[in-house]
Amino acid sequence: MWLYPRRIYLNDPTDSDNEFYEIRAVTGKGYGCFALKDLKRGTRILSDRPILSLLNGDYLKADIEEAFEKMSAEEKELYWSLASANGQDPKTWPSQIHESVKGREVLRIKEQHDARVAKEPSLLSIFQNNCMEQGKGCAIFPHASRFNHSCSPNASFNWNSNIQQETIHIIHDVKKGDEITLSYCDMTHEKTLRAWELKHYGFTCDCLVCTSEEDDPEGFARQSIARRYRIKELDHMTSYLRGPNLELGVKEPEFVKQLLELAVLHMEIGDYSMRLAGIYVDLAMACEVAGDFAHGRDMAANALRIKRDCQGEDSPDYDKYKGILKRLNRKYKEKKAVEEQAAKEKAQDAGAAQEDI
Ligand SMILES: C[S@@+](CC[C@H](N)C(=O)[O-])C[C@H]1O[C@@H](n2cnc3c(N)ncnc32)[C@H](O)[C@@H]1O
Numbered sequence: 001m002w003l004y005p006r007r008i009y010l011n012d013p014t015d016s017d018n019e020f021y022e023i024r025a026v027t028g029k030g031y032g033c034f035a036l037k038d039l040k041r042g043t044r045i046l047s048d049r050p051i052l053s054l055l056n057g058d059y060l061k062a063d064i065e066e067a068f069e070k071m072s073a074e075e076k077e078l079y080w081s082l083a084s085a086n087g088q089d090p091k092t093w094p095s096q097i098h099e100s101v102k103g104r105e106v107l108r109i110k111e112q113h114d115a116r117v118a119k120e121p122s123l124l125s126i127f128q129n130n131c132m133e134q135g136k137g138c139a140i141f142p143h144a145s146r147f148n149h150s151c152s153p154n155a156s157f158n159w160n161s162n163i164q165q166e167t168i169h170i171i172h173d174v175k176k177g178d179e180i181t182l183s184y185c186d187m188t189h190e191k192t193l194r195a196w197e198l199k200h201y202g203f204t205c206d207c208l209v210c211t212s213e214e215d216d217p218e219g220f221a222r223q224s225i226a227r228r229y230r231i232k233e234l235d236h237m238t239s240y241l242r243g244p245n246l247e248l249g250v251k252e253p254e255f256v257k258q259l260l261e262l263a264v265l266h267m268e269i270g271d272y273s274m275r276l277a278g279i280y281v282d283l284a285m286a287c288e289v290a291g292d293f294a295h296g297r298d299m300a301a302n303a304l305r306i307k308r309d310c311q312g313e314d315s316p317d318y319d320k321y322k323g324i325l326k327r328l329n330r331k332y333k334e335k336k337a338v339e340e341q342a343a344k345e346k347a348q349d350a351g352a353a354q355e356d357i
Contacts, residue, residue: 012081013031013081013146014031016033016143016146017143018045018046018143019036020035020036020037020039020043020045020046021033021034021035021036021045021180022034022036023146026148026179028203029148029203030083030148031083031146032146032147032148032179032180032181033146033147033148033179033180034177034178034179034180035174035175035176035177035178035179035180036176037176038173038174038175038176039170039173039174039180040170040173041170041171041172041173041272041309042169042170042308042309043169043170044167044168044169044312045155045168045169045170045180046143046144046166046167046168047160047163047165047166047167048141048142048143048144048165048166048167048168049141049164049165049166050134050139050140050141050166051071051075051078051079051139051140051141051142052064052067052068052071052075052079052127052139052140053067053134053137053138053139053140054067054131054137054138054139055136055137056136056137057133057136057137057138058104058105058108059108059127059138060104060107060108060111061111061115061123061124064123064124064127065123068123075142078142079123079126079140080121080126082126082129082130082140082142082145083126083129083130083145084121084122084125084126084129085116085125085128085129085200085201085202085203086115086116086117086118086119086120086121086122086125086202087117087118087119087202088116088117088202089117090113090117092199093113093116093117097109097110111124112124112128112200115128116128116200116202126140127140128200129200129201129202130145132144132145132157132159132166133159134159134166135159135161139166141166144157144166144168147168147180147181147182148179148181148182149181149182149183149184149185149198149201149203149205149207150181150182150183150205150207150209151183151185151187151194151205151207151209151210152183152187152207152208152209152269152270153171153181153182153183153187153270154170154171154172154174154178154180154181155168155169155170155171155174155180155181155182156168156169156171156182156183156272156273156310157182158274158310158311158315160311160312160314160315160316161316162314162315162316163314167311167312167315168180168182169309169310169311169312170309171270171272171273171309171310172270172272181207184197184198184201185197185198187269187270187271188228188231188232188266188269188271188275189228190225190228190229190232191209191210191225194210195210208220209221209224209269212224223268224269227265227268227269228269230261230265231262231265231266231269234258234261234262234265235262237258238255238258238259238262241255242259242282243282246282246285246286246289247289249282249286250286250289250290255286256283256286256287256290259279259282259283259286260283262279263276263279263280263283263302266279272306272309272310273306273310274306274307274310274311276306277302277303277306277307277310277321278303280299280300280302280303280306281299281300281303281321281324283295283296283299284296284297284299284300284303284324284325284328285324287299287328288327288328288331291335293328293331293332293335294332296328296331296332297325297328297329297332300321300324300325300328301325303321303324303325304321304322304324304325307321
């Protein structure tokens with residue numbers, strides 16, 4: 001098995017050097033990644049090292065140029081082979097920057113705009129189109145950059161700081177030949193917002209969620225809109241009661257029901273992400289506060305499974321998730337033992353009472 005690419009490829013984008021997927025040209029999308037075999041949820045298909053990293057997320061053109069100069073000749077060649085979203089129509093972008101935006105941010109916006117509408121690809125236009133988060137900064141990953149977008153993706157990406165690599169995991173079972181996709185935007189957002197988030201990549205998404213018939217009340221698109229709307233509504237209702245405020249949340253009669261509904265909606269739109277894992281963690285904690293350790297451990301087991309499937313057992317905080325499950329398991333067993341002991345004593349008392357009669 002060769003999960004970690006053994007080399008970076010030289011100006012040949014179709015050389016994936018990976019046993020799980022191959023890279024092929026896709027009409028209208030440049031290249032894309034296609035499964036070489038059936039892949040199960042949770043499979044890590046890639047661990048990728050950055051070729052260019054920036055420590056700050058608010059990078060300027062000069063930061064990229066400086067980092068580029070430090071790269072090897074091979075890496076530079078590879079960088080220029082990545083997709084660029086230049087050549088966009090300036091009329092489709094706002095022509096003014098709001099007066100509340102100041103200093104460095106003004107320069108940043110101008111530089112990025114110029115790179116997008118320029119005729120030729122540039123270091124910046126390529127960076128904008130391919131960069132992924134790396135801790136507090138961002139980076140270019142040679143292999144992870146080849147995955148196309150879908151608003152209902154079958155894989156997810158994550159910077160794993162423990163192993164200092166970008167990982168990609170399958171989040172829905174994939175059939176041999178299927179395209180493997182990531183979501184570049186927040187997939188829980190509604191269509192117009194998603195389109196805005198994707199705008200700088202210079203393409204219009206044609207995935208099933210974006211294109212299916214919206215007029216059909218029973219149709220996939222309508223259901224998808226309704227689900228995403230309800231997710232926003234439930235997020236709004238529950239967010240201030242979650243995490244550190246959970247003890248308050250548990251006192252709200254509808255809170256646990258709302259979190260459960262939120263979990264189901266995320267699964268229905270295919271969002272098996274860390275957000276879903278977070279909902280299950282809160283549900284586990286809420287059950288713990290309420291003394292319902294049986295359901296608590298089920299919720300904690302769901303959270304751990306999603307964490308493992310999206311990020312792997314070597315990801316940061318994996319042990320924290322495991323710890324929650326372990327603690328709830330222990331509390332469940334202790335409570336059960338106390339209940340069984342109480343039941344035994346009650347039965348003995350009843351027996352003794354019988355004998356007295
Ligand atoms: C990170 S790159 C992905 C790999 C790229 N297709 C390539 O050939 O290297 C992002 C670019 O891929 C293309 N792309 C990604 N997802 C797409 C989609 N769903 N529809 C059309 N183009 C897409 C766009 O050109 C976008 O700017």
